[in-house]
Amino acid sequence: MYTRYQSGYLAHALSLEGVAEDALTQTIAGAKVDMNPHQVDAALFALASPLSYGVILADEVGLGKTIEASLVLAQKWAEHKRHLLLVVPATLRKQWSQELVEKFSLPSRILEASNFKEAQAAGADNPFQTESAFGEPAVVICSYEFASRKQAELAAVPWDLVVFDEAHKLRNFYKGESAKIASRLDIALKGRPKLLLSATPLQNNLQELYGLIAIIDPHFFGSLDAFKARYCRPKLEDAEFEQLRDRLKTICKRTLRRQVQETGGIKFTRRYSMTEDFRPSPDELQLYQQVSEYLQDESILSIKPGARHLVTLVIRKILASSSFAIQGTLTTMIERLEKQLPLADALNDYDAIADLADEEGVDEEDTVDPVALAAEVDQLKGFRRLADSIARDAKADALLRVLGKAFDFAERLGGKRKAVIFTESVRTQSQLKQLLEDNGHAGKIAILNGSNADPASKAILKNWLKQHEGSGRISGAKTADMKAALVDHFREAAEILICTEAGAEGINLQFCSLLINYDLPWNPQRVEQRIGRVHRYGQKNDVVVVNFINKGNRADERVFELLSKKFQLFEGVFGASDEILGSIESGVDIERHIHEIYQRCKNTEQIDAEFDQLQAKFKAELDARTTETRRSVLENLDVDVVKHLNLTKDKTEQHVNDYQEKLLLLARMMLPEAQFDTHRFLHDGHWYDVRWQKAESAHARFLRPNEGLGATLLAEGKAGLETLPVATLEFDLAHTPNGQHSCLRDFAGQSGELRVEKLALTTARQRIEHLLVTACSDSGDVLDSTQAERLLTLPARLLDAADASLDESRLVELLTEQANQRLDDALRLNDRYFTEESEKLDSWAEDRRIALDIRIKQLDQEIKDTRKAARQLTSLQDKLNAKRAIKQLEQERDRVMLDYHEEKKRIDAEEDQLLNEIEAALKLTPQRQRLFAIRWRLKAS
Incomplete structure (x- = not known):
């Protein structure tokens, strides 16, 4: 038996707001993810100081920066901060949304052109304010392109945190107006706390890193000119270089795969490439040639100029997928255009059309002029007749040839006989399903796409819902449950899963360790995303990646060569390819370059020349001095890193275990009718487990503190606690695990008084809460805080409260001592924060001053060099010109020297103002709240 006082105490203890290391335990305990120590370390780094305007998390690829950022977002949500923004590449929006809800139970809303307009039409002033626009708060997810187009609306929201994924997209910010997206986002989000994720925050020079840091905090370094003058000199002194490294350690954290492997946290497997050549039939080649020439024709009236890239790209991708797919697309195009309807639905066979449209800034409904197309419909009908006449598909035949060999290869590497096949076309997907069923794979195939409206998928979902009825597996969101059902079916029953791009997001x-690219995207980041579905940490076996090479299309051959040889996507150790991907500007840009080649080139010679030029461009970027600069500046190679990560692991596991035990005890206190086991209990016909892995495997519900039954227990436990009267509780020392409460043995048979308070220490940017518990015996002995807290976890019963009066003055005195100690701790912490920020500002001011000194020295040297050169001149005119040049340099030097002291005054004044702002942000306001007081008796046996 337990009492209302105890459950209230424990509910408060389990939901305190605090500094990152303590508060993060709650978030981790509620997450469905195996947290690696480096990920906890990165989240703690991001949450370390309430004064910070943000950090860059730059772990090497494959180490789970998504988990790190999600952990930070979940912590902010736990702190009741609801203005959270995620800016990501368009292709990653759905994946982020699913990761947040499935692993951290965080609601999110993807904002794009269509639902943004709908929300405005429904009366929402600013759809970025999700609570007012959609009725509930959520993490907002949008693409870089969309966010930059909504600069004014973004700026109107007081964001608590902005996360930029693939943040190297912003690294040209230092170039000013030429980096339009970065500049717009900087203006819209200035002053908002930011978290930047990028494995490669710099590519060619340190100015790129300066740009990213300036987006986070414009006062971290001096101006760009000051940064270049101090750190971008050809022969940088060792002392300056080390000082730069030390400064970067406070804002940029990078962990290496090697370090994580040494902790035993992640095992990396390899990927192997298989290729299968095929040659299209004469009819297939003719169809390709005719449609390609049509798309290359600049005089086409049907496709609106603003959508030309989008429409021609999508039709080309469908054409490359299969003659069956292009036949269906042509039919839909003709039908819609004859009815003078927009072309959007005709392009939906390409399952990732929404992502592409967002990247291009094109409204899908505004792609084609149906009236202008009337004259071209007959041409499309001719293409369709040719497509109808094609009986055999050469690439499909190649799939049948290679599938058995690929299965054998995967099995030799230890994998199961399972394959995931990727296509970019929904029609091709259904054709492949039929083809494989007709060739020995009937009953062994599942399909996954953006809608899954087919009868087989619906039946799989229905059976899955029945199987998991009442369990925590069912989310209630049809799309998420459909994906979960199909993935489970693939794992347990099917042999082949045929996926489109949209279907595979977030799974x-x-x-499975065999992946077949039936259609190969041109965007290398999309390719890597696909491979990342199977080749991720947790994969036990080496992975086989199969690609097809079209020997009848030179451009297709060169695309494969670019992705395979130059970007190294298909072979090597996990993550190696991402290191290269991060060093190039963007996958979207590469896709655009390739599309332009397809649109321009009429013959093999032109194609080879264009691809040679494109490869030379990327080679120059990839061969740049990136790697050495990045490693030397960002990587912390201290021998203590691995030791530190191991300590973090032990500490995190202990904290989470303690938290889970307390949460289970709270359930025991508040659900006396439930049937309890070691880590789980049966309540209302459902099993609940505090360990998410065990809950999943046993089809139980995961008891997490931030939703469902766990959140209800915490809320009900805390409700009305402070209104409870003083009462007498009798605690039972006999009915506890042996030795667990040995610290209370000396008080057996005694009685006394106990009081609990909550102390809140609030600043402008942070709230830290503590529970203060004190108790003393009637004989005058004081229980230390550990003994008092343990007392409240013993089984107890409520006695008659008639004599439960007490003089709380002694308890208040003891609690005041505790509160003052907590206040002193907080002040020391604030002192550390202030020291860190003031040192950063000192460095910022020093940058500005040193830049002035360097500029004066440079001018002195230029004057000296110009004078020396002038002595060698022979003509009078040359001597006069040299004299004028020297005078100009001297005037500029004199102006800089005159400005020097004024500039130093301006720097000092700005530094003082910033320090005042920091001081105001750290001002502590303590507040104590009495929760309850009791008289206690400790029953010995």
Whole structure:
């Protein structure tokens, strides 16, 4: 038996707001993810100081920066901060949304052109304010392109945190107006706390890193000119270089795969490439040639100029997928255009059309002029007749040839006989399903796409819902449940899963180690995303990646060569390819370059020349001095890193275990009718487990503190606690695990008084809460805080409260001592924060001053060199010109020297103002709240 006082105490203890290391435990305990120590370390780094305007998390690829950022977002949500923004590449929006809800139970809303307009039409002033626009708060997810187009609306929201994924997209910010997206986002989000994620925050020079840091905090370094003058000199002194490294350690954290491997946290497997050549039939080649020439024709009236890239790209991708797919697309195009309807629905066979449209800034409904197309419909009908006449598909035949060989290869590497096949076309997907069923794979195939409206998928979902009825597996969101059902079906029953791009977002297929690219995207980041469905940490086996090479299309051959040889996507150790991907500007840009080649080139010679030029461009970027600069500046190679990560692991596990035990005890206190086991209990016909892995495997519900039954227990436990009267509680020392409460043995048979308070220490940017518990015996002995807290976890019963009066003055005195100690701790912490920020500002001011000194020295040297050169001149005119040049340099030097002291005054004044702002942000306001007081008796046996 337990009492209302105890459950209230424990509910408060389990939901305190605090400094990152303590508060993060709650978030981790409620997450469905195996947290690696480096990920906890990165989240703590991002949450370390309330004064920070943000950090860069630059772990090497494959180490789970998504988990790190999600952990930070979940912590902010736990602190009741609801203005959270995620800016990501368009292709990653759905994946982020699913990761947040499935792993951290965080609601999110993807904002794009269509639902943004709908919300405005429904009366929402600013759809970025999700609570007012959509009725509930949520993490907002949008693409870089969309965010930059909504600069004014973004700026109107007081964001608590902005996360930029693939943040190297912003690294040209230092170039000013030429980096339009970065500049717009900087203006819209200035002063908002930011978290930047990028494995490669600099590519060619340190100015790129300066740009990213300036987006976070414009006062971290001096001006760009000051930064270049101090750190971008050809022969940088060792002392300056080390000082730069030390400064970067406070804002940029990078962990290496090697370090994580040494902790035993992640095992990296390899990927192997298989290729299968095929040659299209004469009819297939003719169809390709005719449609390609049509798309290359600049005089086409049907496709609106603003959508030309989008429409021609999508039709080309469908054309490359299969003659069956292009036949269907042509039919839909003709039908819609004859009815003078927009072309959007005709392009939906390409399942990732929404992502592409967002990247291009094109409204899908505004792609084609149906009236102008009337004259071209007959041409499309001719293409369709040719497509109808094609009986055999050469690439499909190649799939049948290679599938058995690929299965054998995967099995030799230890994998299961399972394959995931990727296509970019929904029609091709259904054709492949039929083809494989007709060739020995009937009953062994599942399909996954953006809608899954087919009868087989619906039946799989229905059976899955029945199987998991009442369990925590069912989310209630049809799309998420459909994906979960199909992935489970693939794992347990099917042999082949045929996926489109949209269908595969956010799924984990690491139980499969064979991936077949039936259609190969041109965007290398999309390719890597696909491979990442199977080749991720947790994959036990080496992975086989199969690609097809079209020997009848030179451009297709060169695309494969670019992705395979130059970007190294298909072979090597996990993550190696991402290191290269991060060093190039963007996958979207590469896709655009390739599309332009397809649109321009009429013959093999032109194609080879264009691809040679494109490869030379990327080679120059990839061969740049990136790697050495990045490693030397960002990587912390201290021998203590691995030791530190191991300590973090032990500490995190202990904290989470303690938290889970307390949460289970709270359930025991508040659900006396439930049937309890070691880590789980049966309540209202459902099993609940505090360990998410065990809950999943046993089809139980995961008891997490931030939703469902766990959140209800915490809320009900805390409700009305402070209104409870003083009462007498009798605690039972006999009915506890042996030795667990040995610290209370000396008080057996005694009685006394106990009081609990909550102390809140609030600043402008942070709230830290503590529970203060004190108790003393009637004989005058004081229980230390550990003994008092343990007392409240013993089984107890409420006695008659008639004599439960007490003089709380002694308890208040003891609690005041505790509160003052907590206040002193907080002040020391604030002192550390202030020291860190003031040192940063000192460095910022020093940058500005040193830049002035360097500029004066440079001018002195230029004057000296110009004078020396002038002595060698022979003509009078040359001597006069040299004299004028020297005078100009001297005047500029004199102006800089005159400005020097004024500039130093301006720097000092700005530094003083910033320090005042920091001081105001750290001002502590303590507040104590009495929760309850009791008289206690400790029953010995």
